[in-house]
Amino acid sequence: MKNIAVIGYGVIGKRVADAINLQEDLNLAGVCDVISDWRLQNAVRKEYDIYAATAEAEDEMNASGISVKGNLQDLLEKVDLVVDCTPKAISALNVPHYKKKGVKFIVQGGDKHETTxxxxxxxxxxxxxxxxDATRVVSCNTTSILRTLTALKRADLLDYARGTLLRRATDPWESHLGGIMNTMVPERDIPSHQGPDAKSVDPDLDVITSAVKVPETLSHMHYWNVKLKKQASKEEVLDAFKTSSRIKLIQYDQGLVSNNTIxxxxxDMGRPWGDMYEVALWEDMLKVxxxxxxxxxxxxNQAIVIPETxxxxxxxxGIETDGAKSIAKTNESLGIH
Known part of the structure; x- marks a missing residue:
């Protein structure tokens, strides 16, 4: 049983905390943040131990009636590993503390590969x-790219891949603060950062991406054109995708015609927050x-990195040396079938 801390109780952090709490071999030692609003109040309701990232935050938490167990340094004394779910500007300040304490740590896809x-x-x-001692769980889009292209690579089908990403404009809960309306905003650089990011995990991938920000908040959508190593049937390609337990094949002709229907x-499946940990890939749209x-x-983008984390x-x-066994444990705990 390893003791794990979650630093940053936001969109990703709250999901990571809940997922840790479901594991038989992991113990959620506490969550640490600077907020004391409804978000952290929900962590209190779940009876998670609360730690304050700063002295000012501790004062605000106490004023809000939140029982604080200690500060960040106190929490680091108790844990084997930290999952940092804070924005990259904050995690950059936190990493030196983890290294000084000799605590293993995980950062998110917004951080640079060089951080870990x-x-x-x-x-x-x-x-x-x-x-x-440390790793970075790559971003939501990069995770989806690696899952799908790795499945094709395992089947010795992948030559190179070119993808276009339609990226949601902002997180749903922050859509009142920003985002875009009545426009689309292309990323200036081609390739967009996701292709090079995927190569930070697998340098052998020949992948180029381009991206467009679109005025919706539910999810991202990808279109891919892949050059295969050989001529193959649709069934061979689908069999390759089926080797990943985290790709869910869906049917357009069953009414799953859009991101909102998905x-x-x-x-309806009862997932917390309606979370989709899998890549939802249209089987009947796929063409060879x-x-x-x-x-x-x-x-x-709020859920796909949770099982990876x-x-x-x-x-x-090192509590599980076999990747397939860890994936199976995580899938079972999160209801990925």
Whole structure:
């Protein structure tokens, strides 16, 4: 049983905390933040131990009736590993504290690869993370790219891949603060950062991405054109995707015609927050023409990295050396079937 801390109780942090709490081999030692509003009040309701990141935050928490167990340094004394879910500007300030304390740590995809020297995707490079001091769980879009392309690579089908990403404008709970309306904003640089980011996990990938920010908040959508190593049937491609337990094949002709209908399906399935941990890939939209493959899928940026983070914890702490076994444990705990 390893003791794990979550630093930053926001969109990702609250989900990571709940997922840790579901694991038989992990113990959530506490969550640490600067907020004392409804978000942290929900952590109190779940009976999570609360730690204050700053003295000012502790004063505000106490004034709000939140029982504070201590500060960040107190929490670091009690844990084997920290999952930092704070924005990259904050995590950059936190990392020196983790290193000074000799505590293993995980950062998120917004941080640079150089922060840890290792970037993680469970089905691709679990074993390379075993017993490391730190890793970075790559971003939601990069995670989806690695899952799908790694599945094709395992089947010896992948030559190169070119993808277009339609990126949601902001997180749903912050849509009153910003985002875009009645426009689309292309990223200036091609490739967009996701392709090079995927290569930080698997340098052998030949992948180029371009991205457009669109005026919606539910999810991202990807379109991919893949050059196969050989001519293949649609069935061979689908069999390759089925080797990933975290790709869910869906049917357009069953009414799953948009990101909102897909979200509704996962809500109906009883997932917390309607979370979709899998890549939702349209099976009946997928086309193979000779040695070219075309497909599209949807990415839940609030949820897809949660199972990856749990597997990264196991890899860094060494409590499970077999990636497939960790993935199976995590999937079972989160209801990924």
């Amino acid at each position: 020297g290792h970037s993680f995707s469970a089905e691709n490079n679990y074993e390379s993370a075993l017993n490391l 979200k509704e399906m996962f809500l 023409q000779g040695d070219e493959l075309f497909y599209a899928y949807v990415v839940d 749990i597997d990264a914890i196991r890899a860094l702490t």
